[in-house]
Amino acid sequence: MNGNDSMKGITIFCAFLPLMLLADSKSFDFKDPKGVNTVIFQLDALLESINGSAGGISGKVLFDPDAPENTTGSIILDASSLRVDNPVLQEHMHGKEWLDVAKFPQIEFSLAQLEKISRDNRSIRAEAAGKMTIRNVTMKMTVPIELTYLPDLLEKRNKVPGDLLVVRSRFKVKRDDFGIKPGEYLDKVANEIEISINLAGAFPKG
Amino acid sequence: MKKFLLSLTPLIVTFGYWIADGARVSPWATRVESREEIPVVDGMPELGTQTKVTWTDEFVCGIETPLAGLCLTLVILTVQLCQKRGLKNLSP
Numbered sequence: 001m002n003g004n005d006s007m008k009g010i011t012i013f014c015a016f017l018p019l020m021l022l023a024d025s026k027s028f029d030f031k032d033p034k035g036v037n038t039v040i041f042q043l044d045a046l047l048e049s050i051n052g053s054a055g056g057i058s059g060k061v062l063f064d065p066d067a068p069e070n071t072t073g074s075i076i077l078d079a080s081s082l083r084v085d086n087p088v089l090q091e092h093m094h095g096k097e098w099l100d101v102a103k104f105p106q107i108e109f110s111l112a113q114l115e116k117i118s119r120d121n122r123s124i125r126a127e128a129a130g131k132m133t134i135r136n137v138t139m140k141m142t143v144p145i146e147l148t149y150l151p152d153l154l155e156k157r158n159k160v161p162g163d164l165l166v167v168r169s170r171f172k173v174k175r176d177d178f179g180i181k182p183g184e185y186l187d188k189v190a191n192e193i194e195i196s197i198n199l200a201g202a203f204p205k206g
Numbered sequence: 207m208k209k210f211l212l213s214l215t216p217l218i219v220t221f222g223y224w225i226a227d228g229a230r231v232s233p234w235a236t237r238v239e240s241r242e243e244i245p246v247v248d249g250m251p252e253l254g255t256q257t258k259v260t261w262t263d264e265f266v267c268g269i270e271t272p273l274a275g276l277c278l279t280l281v282i283l284t285v286q287l288c289q290k291r292g293l294k295n296l297s298p
Contacts, residue, residue, distance in 0.1 A: 036256050040257065085239060085266070148253070156247045164247070166246050
């Protein structure tokens with residue numbers, strides 16, 4: 001075996017390494033046919049409190065119950081599904097000045113890995129390291145996350161055999177960081193946006 | 207005095223309505239969000255719950271209501287004051 005061959009072998013090994021690591025990972029789809037998956041958000045400013053939610057969730061997460069540290073994937077939110085109780089406020093929020101949902105239709109959290117993992121009964125608590133993209137601005141973020149793996153319970157929820165993965169998290173982002181009118185209207189629209197997610201992903205079998 | 211008290215009516219009525227409707231400091235809302243905790247797996251709440259959000263069309267009074275009442279009261283008071291001054295100027 002000459003040096004060229006061994007280099008080839010190493011290259012092939014490196015190319016297939018991620019696939020080998022994810023060999024037992026299951027791909028959980030977060031597009032919920034029941035329409036329950038929702039992201040809840042709150043902006044608590046001095047003069048005004050804005051509460052709302054968004055239901056346009058999609059994305060896939062690769063999860064291996066025996067190796068949760070290898071969890072990767074992304075959760076995508078359709079920005080136009082963001083709703084608040086005042087239609088004028090919603091129009092402004094979707095408009096060019098703020099989120100510009102026509103130009104930037106997606107908000108995405110791309111999960112790179114799980115850190116500081118601890119197990120508690122059925123749940124796995126960890127820090128999810130990844131990247132958040134809003135309005136085409138991508139930032140590295142680490143958010144606390146709780147995963148609950150429910151094997152063979154998809155049938156009871158969606159009438160399809162398979163597994164369920166529930167993802168829960170509560171974290172804050174700053175609109176300043178994503179260039180959403182930085183430093184403006186802070187008395188009415190808070191800089192900190194508190195986000196709460198409680199999503200169920202499905203891994204159908206067969 | 208009677209006229210003054212009558213001119214305060216819009217402010218009192220709108221303020222009362224605003225208080226009764228929850229004294230919302232934000233603008234008027236035309237839909238209301240309701241949140242309900244439902245089991246992730248039907249019939250098995252011990253496995254955890256999810257928040258189901260439902261939106262229903264409903265008018266909720268905002269801060270504009272008492273502000274509109276205040277404006278109307280101020281307009282009535284101004285008109286009354288102008289009338290009073292006009293009458294005073296007309297008298298010999």
